[in-house]
Amino acid sequence: MRGHKQPALMLVRAAMLWAAFSSVSGAAVQEPDAQTCLRADYSPAVIPAFGHVQPLPYSADETACWLDVQKAHGGDWTLLDVREVGVSERTPLSGTVAMSLASLADRKYLRDQPLVLVGTGVDLRVLTRSCMALRQQGFARLRVLLGGARSWHRTRGVDMLTPQEVWLGGIDGQWRIVSVGLQADQVASLPIPPEITLSASVEGATLQHAILDTEKAKPSEPPHQWLVVASDDMAQQAVLVRWQQTVQVKESLPVAWLSGGWSDYRAYLDQQQHSAAHAGRALPSSCGS
Numbered sequence: 001m002r003g004h005k006q007p008a009l010m011l012v013r014a015a016m017l018w019a020a021f022s023s024v025s026g027a028a029v030q031e032p033d034a035q036t037c038l039r040a041d042y043s044p045a046v047i048p049a050f051g052h053v054q055p056l057p058y059s060a061d062e063t064a065c066w067l068d069v070q071k072a073h074g075g076d077w078t079l080l081d082v083r084e085v086g087v088s089e090r091t092p093l094s095g096t097v098a099m100s101l102a103s104l105a106d107r108k109y110l111r112d113q114p115l116v117l118v119g120t121g122v123d124l125r126v127l128t129r130s131c132m133a134l135r136q137q138g139f140a141r142l143r144v145l146l147g148g149a150r151s152w153h154r155t156r157g158v159d160m161l162t163p164q165e166v167w168l169g170g171i172d173g174q175w176r177i178v179s180v181g182l183q184a185d186q187v188a189s190l191p192i193p194p195e196i197t198l199s200a201s202v203e204g205a206t207l208q209h210a211i212l213d214t215e216k217a218k219p220s221e222p223p224h225q226w227l228v229v230a231s232d233d234m235a236q237q238a239v240l241v242r243w244q245q246t247v248q249v250k251e252s253l254p255v256a257w258l259s260g261g262w263s264d265y266r267a268y269l270d271q272q273q274h275s276a277a278h279a280g281r282a283l284p285s286s287c288g289s
Contacts, residue, residue, distance in 0.1 A: 051188050051189050051190070051191075052188070052190065052191065052192055052193055053170060053171055053191055053192065055170075055171060055172055055173030055192075056125075056173075058125075058128065061132065062128045062129075062132060063222070065128050065131035065132065065135070065142070065143055065144045066128070066143065066144055066146050066222055066223070067116055067143035067144065067145055067146065068146055068222070069145060069146065069147055069151040069152060072116055072145055072152070075114070076114060077114050077115070077116045077143070078097065078110075078113055078114065078115050078116070079093070079095060079096040079097065079115075079116045079118050079145070079152070080096065080097055080098075080099045080104070080115055080116065080117055080118060081093050081096040081097065081098045081099065081118050081149070082099060082100065082101040082104075082117050082118065082119055082127070083118070083119060083120055083148075083149060085098075085100070087120070091149070091153075093118060093149055093152055093153060095152075096118055096152070101117070101127075101130055104134065104139075105134060105137055108138070110139070111137075111138040111139050111140070112140075112141070113141065114141045114143075115139065115141065115142045115143070116142075116143045116144070116145050117130070117131060117142070117143070117144045117145065118145045118148055118149055118152055119144070119145075119148040119149070120148050120149055120150075120165070121147050121148030121149055121150040121151065121165070121169070122148070122165045122168040122169040122172070122174065123148065123168070124144065124146070124148070124172050124174065124223055125171075125172050127144045127148075128144055131143065131144050146222050146223050147223070147225070150256075151254075158240065158244075158257060159254065159255070159256040159257065160256070160257050160258075160259045161227065161256050161257065161258055161259060162259055163258070163259070163260065163264050163265040163267070163268035163269075164268060166191065166227065166229075166258055166265060167191055167265075167268065167269070167272075169191075169227075170190070170191020170192055171191065172223070173192070173223075173224075174223050174224060174225060175191065175192060175224065175225060175226075175227040175256075176195050176214075176220060176224050176225070176226050176227065177190060177192060177193070177194040177195060177196075177226075177227050177228075177229055178194060178195070178196040178197075178198065178207065178210070178211065178226060178227065178228045178229065179194035179196065179197045179198065179229055180198050180199070180200060180202060180207075180228060180229065180230040180231075180235070180239050181198070181199055181200025181201075181202075181230055181231050181235055182194075182197075182229065182230070182231055182262060183231075186231065186262050186266070189262075189265070189266060189269060190229065190262075190265075194229070195214055196210050196211065196214055198210060200230065200231065200235055200239075202239065202242075203242055203246065204239075204242040204243035204244070204245055204246035204247050205246045205247065207228070207239070207242075207243060207247075208243070208246070208247045211226055211253060211255065212253070215253060220253075225254055225255075225256055226253060226254070226255045226256065227255075227256045227257070227258065228240075228243075228255060228256070228257050228258070229258045229261065229262055229265070230258075230261045230262065231261055231262050231263065232260070232261040232262065232263040232264075233259075233260045233261050233263070233264065234261075235261055236257060236258060236259075236260065236261035240257055243255075
């Protein structure tokens with residue numbers, strides 16, 4: 001008899017467990033909007049604002065560290081590629097010597113040499129401050145290449161910038177922006193306000209004339225460069241094609257293009273906002289803790 005009761009008891013218990021599980025899961029299905037139980041002292045995430053920034057100015061001593069790419073090509077300079085090791089290995093720069101920036105101070109035999117630091121192009125403030133510090137240590141002829149690897153490598157190819165490069169360069173005030181077909185809310189999220197606003201259907205020649213006319217009225221000063229921003233990747237590519245069909249490179253100023261357009265830039269900002277809002281925050285405690 002005992003042997004027959006034990007399986008029956010196990011079946012009863014299994015049925016009770018299944019009933020309990022079904023009631024819990026059923027409640028979860030019936031109440032999808034039920035709020036998560038959080039501690040009273042757990043504050044919601046604060047999303048930092050991204051948009052126009054006010055770049056910090058450079059002093060006369062800082063700008064004295066800069067060197068234009070034309071002078072770098074024409075002078076007897078030793079160019080040091082101080083980008084991160086992985087970057088310099090993937091995209092080596094001809095005519096440069098790869099070297100970590102941190103190791104330069106220990107190489108006293110280079111103090112009297114005409115050296116130029118070549119960075120990514122959007123690390124100008126970091127390299128400028130490093131140049132100032134190294135000059136105080138005896139590297140009197142040290143300079144920083146304006147535009148970094150992008151200006152050194154620039155040929156007839158297209159100068160495409162990642163959203164991160166646009167943001168970092170915007171903090172340093174490196175861009176003069178041309179807005180192509182952007183709405184007001186899209187313009188508001190750019191690092192600086194655009195100087196030129198054009199329609200999405202603008203022709204390449206019209207874009208060129210707008211840049212040249214604005215440049216004539218207000219010439220660019222280092223380290224500024226023109227940057228074209230359209231609404232998304234398709235619009236960006238369409239403008240670029242029209243530009244290449246009608247504009248001769250030798251007749252135009254250096255122009256950079258935002259890879260992926262504004263939509264990719266906004267996605268990058270959203271990602272940074274999320275990371276910044278949750279950095280250093282503990283996970284919410286469960287109910288009853």
